[in-house]
Amino acid sequence: MPLDPFPTEILTTEEMARADRLTIESGLPGKELMKNAAAALVSVVTRMLQTSSGRRVLVLCGPGNNGGDGYVAARLLRQARMKLRVGALTPPSNLRGDALAAAAAWDGAVEPAEACLLANADIVIDALFGTGLARDIEGKAADLIRRLNQYRRESGVRVVAVDIPSGIDGSSGAVRGVAVEADATVTFFRLKNGHLLLPGRLHCGELTCAHIGIRSAVLGEIKPQTFVNAPGLWRNLLPLPRVDGHKYSRGHAVVVSGGFSFTGAARLAAQAALRTGAGLVTLASPRDAMAANAPALTSVMLREAEGAEGLAALLSDARKNVVALGPGLGVGEATRRLVETALEPAPEPDAKRAIVLDADALTSFAGELETLRRLIAKAPGAVVLTPHAGEFARLFGDAANDGPSKLDHARNAARLSGAIVLFKGPDTVVASPDGRASILAAASPWLATAGSGDTLTGMIAGLLAQGMEPFAAASCGAWMHARAATLFGPGLIADDIAATLPAVWRELVGCLEAVL
Ligand SMILES: NC(=O)C1=CN([C@@H]2O[C@H](COP(=O)(O)OP(=O)(O)OC[C@H]3O[C@@H](n4cnc5c(N)ncnc54)[C@H](O)[C@@H]3O)[C@@H](O)[C@H]2O)[C@@H](O)CC1
Numbered sequence: 001m002p003l004d005p006f007p008t009e010i011l012t013t014e015e016m017a018r019a020d021r022l023t024i025e026s027g028l029p030g031k032e033l034m035k036n037a038a039a040a041l042v043s044v045v046t047r048m049l050q051t052s053s054g055r056r057v058l059v060l061c062g063p064g065n066n067g068g069d070g071y072v073a074a075r076l077l078r079q080a081r082m083k084l085r086v087g088a089l090t091p092p093s094n095l096r097g098d099a100l101a102a103a104a105a106w107d108g109a110v111e112p113a114e115a116c117l118l119a120n121a122d123i124v125i126d127a128l129f130g131t132g133l134a135r136d137i138e139g140k141a142a143d144l145i146r147r148l149n150q151y152r153r154e155s156g157v158r159v160v161a162v163d164i165p166s167g168i169d170g171s172s173g174a175v176r177g178v179a180v181e182a183d184a185t186v187t188f189f190r191l192k193n194g195h196l197l198l199p200g201r202l203h204c205g206e207l208t209c210a211h212i213g214i215r216s217a218v219l220g221e222i223k224p225q226t227f228v229n230a231p232g233l234w235r236n237l238l239p240l241p242r243v244d245g246h247k248y249s250r251g252h253a254v255v256v257s258g259g260f261s262f263t264g265a266a267r268l269a270a271q272a273a274l275r276t277g278a279g280l281v282t283l284a285s286p287r288d289a290m291a292a293n294a295p296a297l298t299s300v301m302l303r304e305a306e307g308a309e310g311l312a313a314l315l316s317d318a319r320k321n322v323v324a325l326g327p328g329l330g331v332g333e334a335t336r337r338l339v340e341t342a343l344e345p346a347p348e349p350d351a352k353r354a355i356v357l358d359a360d361a362l363t364s365f366a367g368e369l370e371t372l373r374r375l376i377a378k379a380p381g382a383v384v385l386t387p388h389a390g391e392f393a394r395l396f397g398d399a400a401n402d403g404p405s406k407l408d409h410a411r412n413a414a415r416l417s418g419a420i421v422l423f424k425g426p427d428t429v430v431a432s433p434d435g436r437a438s439i440l441a442a443a444s445p446w447l448a449t450a451g452s453g454d455t456l457t458g459m460i461a462g463l464l465a466q467g468m469e470p471f472a473a474a475s476c477g478a479w480m481h482a483r484a485a486t487l488f489g490p491g492l493i494a495d496d497i498a499a500t501l502p503a504v505w506r507e508l509v510g511c512l513e514a515v516l
């Protein structure tokens, strides 16, 4: 899998409909787009059939243009000597526009889809509903999809979805009643939100995004604000060490340690900040934890910082340009005071300090979003919040729940808090108060392990320390974190993530010595 498997922009279904419209208005007829879409689908289906001896394809066609793609694909596949059957949810004569023309050009038999025998097919093409899905699927269409899913699980027949598995909402990733479980999905021009947001992502199988003649120039008018979180989004902003640089020019991150029995989380974060490229990292430790931290650190520096006053004294050095806190701190007043201190203005007027708040730093403000928002508004630099779903719910309550998707909720949270919000999960969303958002396309199941979130906190701090633009730093941190887990794979524990970062850096920037 290439590091950038998809174009960077992600569209809602409305934005995609606009891209289609603008293209058609500019002179490329809808039926050409449909022909190109079907051709892209056919090349995926043909490739899949090459790995088996089967040639029998069943195309299930719905009432709109998604069904139209299905009829054109049926014609092209028959020309390629496949054995075709077509099942239709709506009699072909009831279709309209390009879909009607596509159905009329299919001169083979058409069976009612609900009565279609699913056996005897090597591949089933799901062309029932695409981005025009407007409500929950019910009745005979729902029964058909349930029957298809069950048959696929029992028989192993492969299902290829046209544009998006039928029943998945393209803008939110939600299942509208019931949704097709596909082995592969072929979409067009740009991914839609629903391809990457759960549960949609899990229904897509292997995802391909095909060029069908829509020019990227239409995006100038659409101005998408959602992006695939992959190197294409932030590679140009990656902080790279300079030959004439030194450790002080790569920033100095401070990570705040918990008490004697809770020091591991902050050490994981501190180590990760160094591996991500911060020039110096200091672990700020309460007095009682010094003895636990000291023997466990080598390249990370250790300073005693007792409570909020101790942290304030440490941060009076303006060169310390990032502070990360939360992991292992405990929930309560003492942690709130630490957060207040971290968010206080920098010691010198022009100095900037970015702040990463995670775990207990967030939960200590449960139900007190307004208090945190006021502190963030006065902060001496960008603030990044990195909640998982539980922390998100505790901090934002119902305030951020407007809209159907995790993407909406993360965007609301960023707007409400004034911070960059990284909403964790297999479909991690990073949202900026300015409206931009990224969705992680490549999660790793091995990341579900203790300490993995602490490591991510440190990685983002490490990128911020080097001056990376904050939305890019949070997105890049999430991607590198997932990539390290994918490269390490089975048996991963949190300590392995930082240890695998050199391999991730090598993939991203190759061998830096080449610049000498
Ligand atoms: N010119 C274009 O706009 C292009 C469209 N393309 C294809 O067209 C699709 C979008 O086409 P449409 O906008 O016609 O939409 P769809 O084909 O996704 O479905 C719309 C039809 O389904 C009905 N419908 C919606 N939700 C339903 C539900 N829950 N139960 C029963 N019926 C329901 C609607 O009344 C309408 O008849 C894309 O996904 C893509 O596959 C491609 O051919 C490329 C070009």
Ligand SMILES: [K+]
Residues within 6 Å of the ligand: 066, 126, 127, 128, 129, 130, 161, 162, 163, 164, 165, 166
């Ligand atoms: K579909």
